[in-house]
Amino acid sequence: xxxxxxxxxxxxxxxxxxxxxxIISRFERKGFQLIGLKLFKTPKELAEEHYGELKEKPFYGKxxxxxxxxxxxxxxxxxxxxxxxxxxxxxxxxxxxxEPGTIRGDLGIEVGRNVVHGxxxxxxxxxELGLWFDQDELIEWEQHMTPWLKE
Ligand code: DAT
Ligand code: MG
Numbered sequence: 218x219x220x221x222x223x224x225x226x227x228x229x230x231x232x233x234x235x236x237x238x239x240i241i242s243r244f245e246r247k248g249f250q251l252i253g254l255k256l257f258k259t260p261k262e263l264a265e266e267h268y269g270e271l272k273e274k275p276f277y278g279k280x281x282x283x284x285x286x287x288x289x290x291x292x293x294x295x296x297x298x299x300x301x302x303x304x305x306x307x308x309x310x311x312x313x314x315x316e317p318g319t320i321r322g323d324l325g326i327e328v329g330r331n332v333v334h335g336x337x338x339x340x341x342x343x344x345e346l347g348l349w350f351d352q353d354e355l356i357e358w359e360q361h362m363t364p365w366l367k368e
Contacts (some may be wrong), residue, residue: 222252222278222293223300224309224345226334229287230257231279236324237290240333243320244294253293253346253355258283267348276329283329291349296360297367303335 227240243253264284271277294303308319312331315322325332336342346355360366 223336225292231332237238242350249296250296
């Protein structure tokens with residue numbers, strides 16, 4: 218619909234460590250609607266494009282190599298305020314600074330292995346969903362629990 222969307226991704230360390238179910242579960246539990254989901258082997262050009270804003274950072278090369286080092290799980294979420302809320306559930310960029318109860322706070326110890334990605338603005342949410350998903354991979358469906366989540 219016309220609602221806000223976020224691109225969330227379980228990074229290769231999260232997949233390797235067996236946290237896919239737990240991570241998806243946290244967003245489901247919160248009430249956001251799942252509109253896209255796939256296991257995916259990332260082409261290098263896509264990782265470079267996704268992190269294009271960080272091209273000049275000293276860690277850019279290592280970041281791209283990490284993201285393409287194994288399969289990721291691509292997650293598309295929709296709902297009011299989903300971008301900011303997903304980032305709250307994810308926690309601070311450096312897992313050592315992330316609060317307990319957040320994904321990174323509970324599951325990580327280093328910024329270079331921080332388990333999960335979440336879009337940082339509604340505009341980037343749409344931009345990133347366009348990068349990682351084909352149009353027909355995003356499913357519009359009626360969430361029957363809506364009246365129990367939204368007034
Ligand atoms: P976030 O993923 O919280 O949106 P970001 O967009 O600033 O953070 O950076 C993207 C990723 O780059 C981040 O998840 C991990 C990596 N990164 C950020 N800062 C870093 C640093 N100082 N050293 C190493 N990797 C870093
Ligand atoms: Mg970011």
